[in-house]
Amino acid sequence: MPYADGHRAETKGKIVRSARRLFNQHGFDNVSIAQIMAGASLTHGGFYSYFNSKSDLYTEVLGCFFTDPNWKNCWKGVEVDLASADVGPQVIRAYLSRQHFEDVENSCPMAALPSYVARSGKSTKRAFETVFNAMVKVLERGSVENGAPRRITAQATAALCVGGMVVARAIEDRALADELRDSCMTVALKLGGWLTSSKSKNGKSRRARRLGAAAR
Amino acid sequence: MPYADGHRAETKGKIVRSARRLFNQHGFDNVSIAQIMAGASLTHGGFYSYFNSKSDLYTEVLGCFFTDPNWKNCWKGVEVDLASADVGPQVIRAYLSRQHFEDVENSCPMAALPSYVARSGKSTKRAFETVFNAMVKVLERGSVENGAPRRITAQATAALCVGGMVVARAIEDRALADELRDSCMTVALKLGGWLTSSKSKNGKSRRARRLGAAAR
């Protein structure tokens, strides 16, 4: 048996991670298999011994994001403790953070390529669904029933986070994008019952202070 | 002067509309200029006398969606009266409607290609921004101040509508997609103060009845 046991799996992981980075940054069609393989320090010829096709690879990219312990410290400087009772607000803050906004390379794939998935096959959509359901479940935990069943609110909150990030990234005006992320964050936190008062001691909202700081 | 005055503009409009249909259905990279021109009953050679490049065309597609009186009766069977005081809830219901979900061809471009725009140039992003701002403005009008400034709520509501539709289309399970659209609709209406009680006379929520009907 040439090559150690874990060798193949390790190489496959390298390819998937390279693909994730490149797809997130440039989209599905603008990344070639040669580029992906080069990102894993390989040449393009070996690709088809690991995957059946380029689209199959993207399905694995989605699946891997959920399986990996990536959620935790995915975006530099943003910590999420999945065991904490506070996961809900932590995830919302992390998802709509400036770090996630800027770090497209390590972006959540739901925010990076949703329109590609909409035009893809069953298995890719199912992988997307799994990631989305995981996010809904996390948001549901610890949320307060707030007029509507918690599952309903959690679903909408997840859509709000994804939508907020997608739209913020598609906008030219940076200040408006920041404002939008902040609006979504405020509303998302409120929906789960995690933000009862938006005023701080000095009478200015956290939002107003943050925007003031952003405007220099 | 050969050809009547409006001729050129009319042909350009045909190309843009054909492009809108095709881009919405298949994405930017999977549609060729030849296909777009064929959709306007033309051949590919004439394209560059109307547009500088393929990506320039998409910018015009975005701009045209906003300028056109398309909003009004964009999705069959869904009516939106922009003059009405009730625009807010009307737009939310239309945007998250089953018709909009299914009619990808005539979809709002924000829901169809947001991730492409995120990787595009300034002018495309600015066109996207204009469409988004228009939606926010409509949602702000007639909304009730609900704990947060109306502009903040309207921005989040718009992101929720776009995100809800984007995610619903990227999910494989049709029933889950329907549930998600409904969750987003309920929450969006509530955010603007357009849904105070979710219970109807018989004690079942509109939502529960609709889901029951959908499940046959």
Place this chain on the structure above:
DNA sequence: TGTACATCAGTGAACGCGCGTTCACTGATGTAC
């Protein structure tokens, strides 16, 4: 009304390019002796 003509909207062949995919091969690896 009819005809000759200048304009320019639209045509289609051609270009160069990069991609997804295939496949015969190479050479690094762990094993058997």
Place this chain on the structure above:
DNA sequence: TGTACATCAGTGAACGCGCGTTCACTGATGTAC
């Protein structure tokens, strides 16, 4: 410990294809007379 070897991970040339873009041309159109 050292060597011969079978395996298979990875290579890179080659393929066919479709695309974005260019450009010399055609022919439909409205106008001038």
